[in-house]
Amino acid sequence: MNNNSHRLGTKFIHAGTVPDPSTGAIMTPIYQTSTYVQQAPGVNLGYEYARSQNPTRKALEDALAVIENGKHGLAFGSGVAATDAVIKLLNPGDEVIAANDMYGGTYRLFTKIFEKYGIKFIYVDTTDIENIRKAVTAKTKLIWIETPTNPLMNITDIKGAAQISKQAGAWLCVDNTFASPYLQNPLDLGADIVMHSATKYLGGHSDVIQGALIINDDALRAQLYFIQKSCGAVPGPMDCFLVLRGIKTLHVRMKQHCENGVAVAHFLRNHPKVERVYWCGFEDHPNYNIAKEQMRGFGGMMSFVLKDASMEAANKVLTSTKLFALAESLGGVESLINHPATMTHASIPREERIKNGLADGLIRLSVGIEDAEDLIEDLRVAIEAS
Numbered sequence: 001m002n003n004n005s006h007r008l009g010t011k012f013i014h015a016g017t018v019p020d021p022s023t024g025a026i027m028t029p030i031y032q033t034s035t036y037v038q039q040a041p042g043v044n045l046g047y048e049y050a051r052s053q054n055p056t057r058k059a060l061e062d063a064l065a066v067i068e069n070g071k072h073g074l075a076f077g078s079g080v081a082a083t084d085a086v087i088k089l090l091n092p093g094d095e096v097i098a099a100n101d102m103y104g105g106t107y108r109l110f111t112k113i114f115e116k117y118g119i120k121f122i123y124v125d126t127t128d129i130e131n132i133r134k135a136v137t138a139k140t141k142l143i144w145i146e147t148p149t150n151p152l153m154n155i156t157d158i159k160g161a162a163q164i165s166k167q168a169g170a171w172l173c174v175d176n177t178f179a180s181p182y183l184q185n186p187l188d189l190g191a192d193i194v195m196h197s198a199t200k201y202l203g204g205h206s207d208v209i210q211g212a213l214i215i216n217d218d219a220l221r222a223q224l225y226f227i228q229k230s231c232g233a234v235p236g237p238m239d240c241f242l243v244l245r246g247i248k249t250l251h252v253r254m255k256q257h258c259e260n261g262v263a264v265a266h267f268l269r270n271h272p273k274v275e276r277v278y279w280c281g282f283e284d285h286p287n288y289n290i291a292k293e294q295m296r297g298f299g300g301m302m303s304f305v306l307k308d309a310s311m312e313a314a315n316k317v318l319t320s321t322k323l324f325a326l327a328e329s330l331g332g333v334e335s336l337i338n339h340p341a342t343m344t345h346a347s348i349p350r351e352e353r354i355k356n357g358l359a360d361g362l363i364r365l366s367v368g369i370e371d372a373e374d375l376i377e378d379l380r381v382a383i384e385a386s
């Protein structure tokens, strides 16, 4: 039932899944198989070998396409494996314009793995799209943005970036992990590729590592599928089943993430010991108008710094919360607290980090879907102990 005209909740529940043809099972079975028996050499049912095709993965990939309003979905063994596949579209000498504030693992993949193959990455502040325009050269093949960004919640104008990429003859890829397809659909705004760490909101239960790409263009899909099967970073069927199941409740979870996000962001902002809260739902956020235009809500991700900017004070908060668990990752039903400088973003050199506004004392929250009052009380006690 892949009807793109359905409303969000209906789409998330029905996307990609049809009753299993052999039994009528309402949930797509976990096809735990490596190969498929052929009737005669080269005569098969469309499935030859599980690196290339798997029915559970196929159901998930169809679902991914539906929920991002795209034509094709591709699932990968992790978010970074999905990113890796996109960069493998390029050739030595090609240039990528990338955001200077993004997931640390993306930055590490670009600088530590792909630079040595002769691909050049130019990092700019993409919150002002004129910086993207100025960085375009005849060699620009890809523009890579993340919005909202991890962890500073900066917003980039997707439509504006898409206009620049079209003029430049380059692809625009948007890492949509933080927003999830419930809040934002970059393909509708002109992006060529949407990337997800499905580990986060799509899976939603902190029990799987997975990545996704969604595209409209048939030729681009063919190139990415070729990379997926040739390089082999495919997810197993059990993991595909988990993400497929996660997607069915994305809209109910996201509604609660958004509601709790509003409550926690305002609590933090009004706390006398808090210096600044980074959350794109505040009307005085520098790109609030763009966020409001391209997103349906503001989610549960936010960061903050204390007035006492010392590492000791931040550490006190990070180790004092009882409900917010100190852990990397985000987007699960349970709340997490994280210290980007030593955890998720430790792979970015300190100098680079500070230059981009990511302070040593910055604390990031993934606000879960528990009761907001309990989350606020947990933070209040921890902040007062700092």
Ligand SMILES: *Cc1c(COP(=O)(O)O)cnc(C)c1O
Binding pocket: 078, 079, 080, 081, 103, 105, 106, 146, 150, 175, 177, 178, 196, 197, 198, 199, 200, 209, 210, 211
């Ligand atoms: C986690 C994350 C990634 C990487 O995904 P993995 O599933 O951990 O490989 C990429 N981008 C963002 C924004 C993320 O939060």
